[in-house]
Amino acid sequence: MTLKDNVSARAAILACVVAAACNSAPAATSDVSPAAQGADICRAAEVGVQVLGSGGPIAEGSRAGTSYAVWIDGRVRLLIDAGPGSFIRFGEAGLKVSDLKAIALSHFHADHSAGLAGILNSGSFEASVEPLLLIGPAAGTAFPGAGGFVSALVNRDGGAWSYLAGYIEGGDGRRVLDVREIPAQDAASAPTVRTEIAQDLSVVAIPVRHGEVPSLAFLVTAKDRDIVFASDQSAFSDGFERLLRDHKPDLLIAHHAIPEGEGQPIGLHRPPTEIGRMAANIAPGMLLLSHHMDRSFSRVPESLAAIEAHFDGPTMIAADGTCVGL
Numbered sequence: 597m598t599l600k601d602n603v604s605a606r607a608a609i610l611a612c613v614v615a616a617a618c619n620s621a622p623a624a625t626s627d628v629s630p631a632a633q634g635a636d637i638c639r640a641a642e643v644g645v646q647v648l649g650s651g652g653p654i655a656e657g658s659r660a661g662t663s664y665a666v667w668i669d670g671r672v673r674l675l676i677d678a679g680p681g682s683f684i685r686f687g688e689a690g691l692k693v694s695d696l697k698a699i700a701l702s703h704f705h706a707d708h709s710a711g712l713a714g715i716l717n718s719g720s721f722e723a724s725v726e727p728l729l730l731i732g733p734a735a736g737t738a739f740p741g742a743g744g745f746v747s748a749l750v751n752r753d754g755g756a757w758s759y760l761a762g763y764i765e766g767g768d769g770r771r772v773l774d775v776r777e778i779p780a781q782d783a784a785s786a787p788t789v790r791t792e793i794a795q796d797l798s799v800v801a802i803p804v805r806h807g808e809v810p811s812l813a814f815l816v817t818a819k820d821r822d823i824v825f826a827s828d829q830s831a832f833s834d835g836f837e838r839l840l841r842d843h844k845p846d847l848l849i850a851h852h853a854i855p856e857g858e859g860q861p862i863g864l865h866r867p868p869t870e871i872g873r874m875a876a877n878i879a880p881g882m883l884l885l886s887h888h889m890d891r892s893f894s895r896v897p898e899s900l901a902a903i904e905a906h907f908d909g910p911t912m913i914a915a916d917g918t919c920v921g922l
């Protein structure tokens with residue numbers, strides 16, 4: 597479905613994003629964090645997507661590494677990626693691990709996964725025995741799969757934090773991680789995999805090209821809203837574009853990791869022109885740019901111009917804490 601024909605709904609969305617963006621300026625008169633302010637917006641929305649980390653792999657300013665929370669009816673239900681620093685935004689937003697039904701990890705670059713142990717550790721202080729789905733790519737030549745990654749963190753035998761082995765073994769009222777590995781090494785031929793998380797929440801994992809890193813984009817359907825998390829991907833992600841052509845999701849989140857121009861790692865990321873082409877092809881109700889780095893964020897006007905040459909829908913810039921209510 598799309599909100600493109602619903603002018604008042606679109607205006608409401610824009611108001612939400614603008615409010616969150618305004619709130620993300622340094623707080624001069626309020627001690628309330630941008631993530632807490634964004635959480636208020638997401639809590640009031642039927643479906644909300646909150647940016648917990650809008651940064652990339654380099655420690656630059658106050659952006660946390662990539663992470664997004666999907667809210668439904670006032671509670672967080674799904675976490676997409678857990679970059680370093682997202683733990684802090686998670687707490688500022690007042691989120692509870694026990695509210696999560698699933699965690700989906702796009703790939704095992706540290707800027708998307710290094711915060712997972714902290715989130716799990718926090719969850720170990722909460723009472724819940726419901727299994728916690730963990731969706732991620734299967735192993736590639738130089739990267740672990742989701743199962744191997746979890747094992748390296750919390751396995752009783754050799755895990756870095758083996759005291760959290762309850763996440764594998766259960767017992768002591770611990771939630772067991774139900775790990776689902778999605779083949780993604782060969783993005784051109786790997787199939788998409790749909791997982792029903794709850795009655796009103798599903799995720800389709802879509803293999804994408806991100807250099808040689810097994811990587812997944814996610815199409816999340818929460819109630820009847822469609823949200824596409826494009827994840828780290830290059831413009832060589834043909835299957836992704838074919839699958840989502842004219843899909844018209846309510847929201848497309850793209851990663852603004854590189855600026856336009858020569859010398860950029862286009863085997864890893866889409867430059868703004870290719871983000872614009874992707875958005876024109878998929879036709880979302882709104883495009884949200886995240887995963888900013890100084891090299892790209894310092895050239896936002898140029899990036900927006902390159903995107904607008906192809907995509908004429910609304911494009912917003914994510915900050916840590918930003919909520920898009922849908």
Ligand SMILES: [Zn+2]
Pocket residue numbers: 652653662705707708828887
């Ligand atoms: Zn990244």
Ligand SMILES: [Zn+2]
Pocket residue numbers: 703705806809828
């Ligand atoms: Zn990456």
